[in-house]
Amino acid sequence: MEKLQRMTECIAYIEDNLEGELDMEEIAKIAYMSKFHFQRMFSMLTGYTVTEYIRNRRITKAAQELLNEDARVIDIALKYGYESPEAFTKAFRNIHGISPTAAKKNSHSLKAYPKLSFQIQLKGDVEMDYKIVEKDAFTVVGKSISTTTVGGENHRTIATFWDESNVNGFTAELAINCGELGLLGICLEFDQKLENITYLIAAEKNIEEVPSDWLESEIPSSTWAIFPVHGAMPDAMPKVWQRIFSEWFPSTGYEHSGGPEMEVYLSNGDPASENYYSEIWIPIKKK
Known part of the structure; x- marks a missing residue:
C-alpha cells in the first residue's frame, strides 16, 4: 500500500502550501507517479479533482481567517492566490452561498471541507480478477x-x-x-x-x-x-x-x-x- 502512503504525503504537501503556488508536476512527483496517473487516482479515490480539492481547502481556510482574524478581504484573497477581491468573492460565494463580508456577520452559513486522509487497509476478502x-x-x-x-x-x-x-x-x-x-x-x-x-x-x-x-x-x-x-x-x-x-x-x-x-x-x-x-x-x- 506504498502508493496510498504517498497520496497521504501529497495531501500534507498541499496543506503546507495552500498559501503559495501549487504545481501539479511537483505534487505528482511526491507520489512517484506521472501527472496524468496521479490525477486519475486522486479523482477515483476521493471523488474530487485535485484542483477542486485545492480550491475547496483554500476557501475553507480563508473562511476561518475571515471569522477569527481582523483581516481585510483583499489581503485574504491575495494570500490564497486570487488576483482580485471580485474573483475571491465569486469563488467564496460558489462554495458558501454568501459573500465574504456577509460571512463575517453570519458564520453559521459557512461550509467546511476538511483535510483528506487515506485509510490504508489490506482488503483480501474479495479477490480481484484481471x-x-x-x-x-x-x-x-x-x-x-x-x-x-x-x-x-x-x-x-x-x-x-x-x-x-x-x-x-x-x-x-x-x-x-x-x-x-x-x-x-x-x-x-x-x-x-x-x-x-x-x-x-x-x-x-x-x-x-x-x-x-x-x-x-x-x-x-x-x-x-x-x-x-x-x-x-x-x-x-x-x-x-x-x-x-x-x-x-x-x-x-x-x-x-x-x-x-x-x-x-x-x-x-x-x-x-x-x-x-x-x-x-x-x-x-x-x-
Missing part, C-alpha cells in the same frame, strides 16, 4: 461529448448520453456494425487539469463509409489490464472502477500509461440483468 493482454492499434467510430469532472458531473452527463443514444437509435445502429468487443464507452481525452473529459460511445470500425455526424478515432497499440464486471448497468461498473484505483494499482507493479480507457459492453446479454458481463480496459505500463 488479465493482461497486448492489442495492436485499432480504429473506432461513434459519437462523443465533452463533460466536466467537477462534482462528479461527468457520471451524470455520461449516463444521460447513453440514455439518449439508446432512445434515438444510435446505439442500435452502431451495434449492427460492432466488432467482437461490442459497444464501447471510451474516455478518450483528459485535459491537463482533469477538469474535462471527452467521452465516446463507439464500436470498432467495420464499415467503409462512416456517417458524417460520427467521429472516427484511433486507439493506440497498448498493453491492457482487463477487469471483468459482473452485474446490472449502470451500478456495477463504478464499483469496479473504484477498486481498480484504490486496491489494484496501489498493490501491483503497474501504472496507467496515459492512453484512453474503455468500458466494453459485450453484445450478448441484457445490461439490466444481474448476470450481465462487461469489462473495463485500462492501458498500463510497468513502473
